[in-house]
Amino acid sequence: MENSNEFEQREDQSAYETEQPVLYEVKDGVAIVTMNRPTFNNAQNGQMTYALDQAFRQAVDDDEVKTILLKGAGKHFSAGHDIGTPGRDINKPMDRVNLWWDHTNKPGGEFLYVREQEAYLNMCRRWRDIPKPTIAVVQGACIAGGLMLAWVCDLIVASEDAFFQDPVVRMGIPGVEYFAHPYELNPRIAKEFLFLGGRMPAQRAYEMGMVNRIVPRDQLCDQAMEMALTIAKQPRLALALTKQAINHIEDLQGKRTGMEAAFAWHHFAHSHSELISGDRIGGYDARAMVKANKEGQ
Template identity: 75%
Template sequence: MQQTLAQTEDVVLYAVEDGIATITMNRPAYHNAQNSQMTYALDDAFRRAAHDDAVKVIVLAGAGKHFSAGHDIGTPGRDIDVSFERQSLWYDHVNKEGGEFLYAREQEVYLGMCRRWRDLPKPTIAMVQGACVAGGLMLAWVCDLIVASDDAFFADPVVRMGIPGVEYFAHAYELNPRIAKEFLFLGERMNAQRAQQMGMLNRVVPREALHGTVQEMAAKIAAMPRLGLALTKQALNHVEELQGKRAAMDAAFAWHHFAHAHNELVSGDRLGGYDARKMAQSQRADVKDKESGS
């Protein structure tokens, strides 16, 4: 029997002012780890902003200390086995066996939704502070602009799980391929200053100036004609498609799920033995090693 989950908290906040819609991930106690409840709520919020003629530009934010620590792989609100009202034509993953379980789920909530948000015909700005890790990268990368605080950091450590990067595999488009290899092979944190140097970020500002900077940029964008913004975004996204972004992502998604299936066959665990705590510990160990010079 399929499970359903009632909305028990406002995991996503939504507000509109002066043509700017602000969508805020609101699980600060769990560093905005993305369970399905949050992902579907984000989808609802992006759809709401897209359909509102009063909205010219969209800001994506995370409440609390961190933008997003990634996919929820260990909080009490983890809901991987729960059915939601689906937004694509992919069938429900619940009660499916083997690799079909995650493949169907992630076609919907990760690859499918991220692609739809990226193609939304209004400019989007990610406002990033603190951690932007793994699944957090996906949410920032679908946005047209990324503005980060000077204490922000970025990482995709899932190669530790034997998995070739997160599902929305934009690494070689956000970074030079050689830098993307370093980013994935080492799994280390990249600070905001280097991320900007590598072309991933538009601006880096002190945390206290983050909100004001994003609002100022959003206000300038909101003064532009709606159709002009939509066509400009469509033209630039088209360039990425001509460069093979969609085809590359489809291939990486297939390899990602081969890795999940391999892990389950070898160890009985799709994530290669890593839960949220072990993954966080591995990241902290990397930071300590770097600080000690080892």
């Protein structure tokens, strides 16, 4: 039997720029959860992931909270997974909330497979199943891993200047881990979205049914709050059961099982990239991805 102790734990060299990667407040029965890494366009590291989970848990446990808003501080909602800031903590053990083992001392493809089961796929599923209605409030960029944060929410309200993008095919990867593309978009549009890797403006996302409403940026928070307050007038259990019913229909249509297959292909792609190039994400760091995104927009 393989002994994981044969493999040394990878050295963690991350340096966090803030001790509060997520802010939390409650107003009139609405929990406002704000991603708070504006310096890095709210790139999602492990610190932020687990802080989000704690904030969502706090909102669920508070009987006064009826609705949850998810926001991003600063210019952009989220630039996606952290692949290049000083706070990239991929080698740091975390206090896990799902029943997967620690990834940091595991070899080969197991390292990333286990980490992304815990921190991405299973965490997103956990948040999708929150029994209280959730609204993503999206301004500016919502890229790759940022899509996962918006897609787990029940509603998406976007500013006029918002855009959506999943450019990871250029890394050799078939889309982000929480593979909801064919459910958020028409399948043919989902292929275009991934094959071309360009920006989808808020207006087209609205036309595809991915976004519920588009509003001027200076009205974004107010209109999202108005929606949340309206929803909060409904009975708590009725809202939870309605959400369960619709999510269940999606799963009957194959969303969960399809996502399992896509996640396996995703990790085959990571391992393939590492074998042929020595890098799991095709040699792209954050700076290279930003440059390529701008050129390909």
